[in-house]
Amino acid sequence: MEMIQVYECTQCEKKFVQRKWICPNCKNNELLQKNISGEGKVFSHTTIHVSSKEFSHLTPYSVALIELSEGLRVTGRVTDQVVIDDKVKCISYFDNTFVFEKFV
Amino acid sequence: MNKVAVSGLGITPFGKHENTSLKTLLLDACLDALREANFPKIDAVYIGNFMSGSLSNQEILGAITVNDLGLGPIPAVKVEGACASGGIAFRQAFLMIQSGEYENVLIAGVEKMKHATTEESTRAINAAMDNDSNEKHAGLTFPGFFGMLANRYFYETGASKKHLAMVALKNREYAMNNPIAQFKKTTSLEEIMNARIITDPLGLFDCSPTTDGAVAIVLSKGEKGVIVRASAQASGSTQLQEAEDILSFPAIKESANRAYHIAGLGPEDIDVVELHDCFSMTEIIAIEELGLFKKGSGWQAVEQGLTKHGGKVPVNTSGGLLSKGHPIGATGLAQIYQIVSQLRGTSCNQVEGANIGLAQNLGGTGAYSTVHIFEGVN
Numbered sequence: 001m002e003m004i005q006v007y008e009c010t011q012c013e014k015k016f017v018q019r020k021w022i023c024p025n026c027k028n029n030e031l032l033q034k035n036i037s038g039e040g041k042v043f044s045h046t047t048i049h050v051s052s053k054e055f056s057h058l059t060p061y062s063v064a065l066i067e068l069s070e071g072l073r074v075t076g077r078v079t080d081q082v083v084i085d086d087k088v089k090c091i092s093y094f095d096n097t098f099v100f101e102k103f104v
Numbered sequence: 105m106n107k108v109a110v111s112g113l114g115i116t117p118f119g120k121h122e123n124t125s126l127k128t129l130l131l132d133a134c135l136d137a138l139r140e141a142n143f144p145k146i147d148a149v150y151i152g153n154f155m156s157g158s159l160s161n162q163e164i165l166g167a168i169t170v171n172d173l174g175l176g177p178i179p180a181v182k183v184e185g186a187c188a189s190g191g192i193a194f195r196q197a198f199l200m201i202q203s204g205e206y207e208n209v210l211i212a213g214v215e216k217m218k219h220a221t222t223e224e225s226t227r228a229i230n231a232a233m234d235n236d237s238n239e240k241h242a243g244l245t246f247p248g249f250f251g252m253l254a255n256r257y258f259y260e261t262g263a264s265k266k267h268l269a270m271v272a273l274k275n276r277e278y279a280m281n282n283p284i285a286q287f288k289k290t291t292s293l294e295e296i297m298n299a300r301i302i303t304d305p306l307g308l309f310d311c312s313p314t315t316d317g318a319v320a321i322v323l324s325k326g327e328k329g330v331i332v333r334a335s336a337q338a339s340g341s342t343q344l345q346e347a348e349d350i351l352s353f354p355a356i357k358e359s360a361n362r363a364y365h366i367a368g369l370g371p372e373d374i375d376v377v378e379l380h381d382c383f384s385m386t387e388i389i390a391i392e393e394l395g396l397f398k399k400g401s402g403w404q405a406v407e408q409g410l411t412k413h414g415g416k417v418p419v420n421t422s423g424g425l426l427s428k429g430h431p432i433g434a435t436g437l438a439q440i441y442q443i444v445s446q447l448r449g450t451s452c453n454q455v456e457g458a459n460i461g462l463a464q465n466l467g468g469t470g471a472y473s474t475v476h477i478f479e480g481v482n
Binding site: 016017018043044045046047048049050051052053054055056058061063064065072073074075076077084095096097098 | 222223224226227230234237238239241242243244245247248251252253254255256259300301302303304305343344345346350
């Protein structure tokens with residue numbers, strides 16, 4: 001399983017998948033990178049049939065919003081069709097893309 | 105502070121303009137609005153546009169407008185806020201008249217999209233998302249964002265694809281009476297629900313089309329006719345993964361609450377609404393965020409016919425983005441065009457006795473929202 005790299009505020013410890021220059025929660029401007037578990041469950045999903053040129057060779061492909069076990073959400077591609085509440089784990093991170101797969 | 109009134113309107117037909125350039129669409133709409141306003145001395149120009157650079161390799165729309173309409177050496181600016189470009193441009197012009205800086209301002213919105221391939225326009229529209237993010241790299245498209253919303257909304261509320269289709273059908277039926285609308289062909293719930301899937305669960309009729317078109321409005325210092333009672337704008341999340349509640353658009357809610365506060369009015373005072381139905385799902389969320397219906401109950405309001413004539417408040421009597429068409433930078437102004445026409449009593453799908461109207465314009469995936477409230481004053 002791949003870990004997910006997040007940014008954590010050094011003051012209020014709120015975590016973000018994407019970098020924040022100033023913490024929107026407590027206004028502190030120091031955030032440090034940290035790895036967290038890539039396990040979670042599907043919060044929502046869609047299967048995309050029409051996409052832009054850079055992704056059209058992949059269609060149809062599924063993208064999901066994953067709620068990680070640590071609480072925050074991350075958008076990633078999923079290898080299979082999923083439904084809400086399916087358990088998933090991150091299996092790769094390459095070219096700024098998280099890929100998740102179902103597990104039982 | 106000055107009061108501000110609408111003194112002129114202009115609009116082109118929405119759809120495909122194969123042999124008419126971006127510039128001609130823009131200036132044709134402007135000329136109509138100026139003529140209706142009786143050619144006042146214009147103090148400044150604000151243009152709403154999103155993709156003239158990426159799809160037509162054309163910028164400086166402000167200066168072109170000033171020059172080709174012979175307006176003299178007045179200031180001009182193009183405003184970009186994705187699909188909210190028009191609403192934001194309108195708000196900037198309004199504030200400048202309200203503050204006393206200008207007396208008459210020309211605002212116009214334009215977009216030309218139909219000459220591009222679907223892949224090109226999808227790519228250009230994706231510029232309304234944060235592309236320096238893992239979300240974009242995952243392949244999430246603009247429609248995909250709203251597909252994810254719809255699947256979660258279904259899960260939490262019990263709504264289904266039928267309710268999305270009912271929104272699309274209502275807006276199509278309104279568009280059939282709008283002479284400038286892009287889609288005037290009759291359709292049915294069945295046809296809508298069986299249309300090809302763009303991004304599950306959204307089918308072709310759940311997604312607004314690409315459109316060529318332009319709208320222009322002249323705003324003037326004044327207290328008569330249709331006046332601007334409130335102008336508000338707010339920002340929201342630029343990524344789905346960062347939204348606290350994915351079934352909420354805080355930018356819509358915040359801009360609506362500010363506008364209600366400024367106007368001293370509430371959702372129950374609104375007689376007619378134009379809102380941002382970029383997707384059928386967005387209309388259901390927007391009627392909730394505007395406070396017209398309780399959170400999580402928008403789909404039931406649609407099912408009970410409360411968002412059309414004979415219901416609680418008619419929504420998108422122009423046909424909305426879904427069927428009137430969605431020339432991105434012009435859309436916010438097209439919504440205002442419809443509300444002003446309703447309050448003048450000259451609209452298609454006229455709401456009898458409409459006196460207070462609201463226009464809500466969304467940009468990106470909830471990144472920007474403007475809300476304007478208008479009143480007809482005799």
